[in-house]
Amino acid sequence: MTAAIYRTSIRHVRRDPLKNAFTYRSYSWYVDLDELPELPWWLRPLAGFHAKDHLGDPAASIRANVDRFLAVHGEEHDGGTVTMLASARVLGHVFNPISIFWCHGSGGSLRAVIAEVHNTYGERHCYLLHPDGAGGARADKEFFVSPFNGVDGSYRMSLPEPADKLAIAVVLERAGRKPFTATMTGDRRPATPRSILAAAAAVPLAPFRVVLQIRWQGIKLWARGLPVTRRPDHRAQEAVS
Template structure:
């Protein structure tokens, strides 16, 4: 079956397995299945009317001005970080809005130069308190980069430590990992793996049936795991004030 329309010709769906492993101070691990979209921000898919509740893409679901385009907002953020965009492609990996709801613990933007070489990667992190933070990463040939943690995500982890991320541009396989490092140990590791499928009516329906209301399910699973950790008396860390980044709302 052909991809959906000219605007979605390069879009893909990754049926993913996502794993969270906490090593300290308590051990806890869980894995769940979901799916993510890989899209060119200039060619966002527009589904047939009857399927639109299954996948929507809005600027308001990501960094920056909700009335501007995703590209404009990413480029504005890049400029605040000393990067001058030249109109190269921007590929976004994210969950789409499903049945009017969206939750993206991590959205990734691969930002290319006009000549095709990768300039940088933006990792946009959301927490369950409605806040977001963007990390600019200069990845190596394997997609690896490190950055100080600067954002409160889990109520059981403060903002100390260093993230070691591996975010290679996805091809047939998606393989993303985020490791929190502190003083020689790794209290938390998250991975996301998946296989690429072209975005067709068949693949969209199959993903939606396999993981109904995926963003809502992911949000609920994260909260359930938090309740379990709280029940095991893992100390809660007070959430600090998070000042909004320039160009990130």
């Protein structure tokens, strides 16, 4: 597989108890963890892939940490391909609201998906999923993401492995309601020097901008009177050695 870049449109829709919606542009990388891009020195500040930015032991590789996470949770991996959709580190900054790992068996079939969610408090949580043939999966909400949403409810996710198009959706459900939806869509481009520079120029300092946009939306919700929920303690569950 050749590394690719998806120029993305990310939309958040809140329906309850206040209505709020916003959309922002960004871009994500889609890579094979066994063939991470080796960029020329002059492009490396625009795209870094580091184990410390994802699950597991920062001294190991991302691939080794994914394999260990699967094994600890009863999913012995057999060496098949693992692909990742994530933001890269740009000029020292990185923030991934969600990173997705598609874990395949040696025969090529999809065995499991890991959805790794980060919050702006420096915490992360990994959901081990077994999607259906269309990429659909469900999981109980176990991680505090927003100060305006507790840790109750469940997620309905659509996580098909991307091809020419990217279409990811996460819907929070509570007692028949759907108070929050996030979607990420985009078009695939090969990760050439030209496309890397074009993405970085279109959305400068993309990871830093994402954090600012999320915080700005939080300030506006707080100013509208949306109550803040206390953040519970989060116990790491990602097999750090």
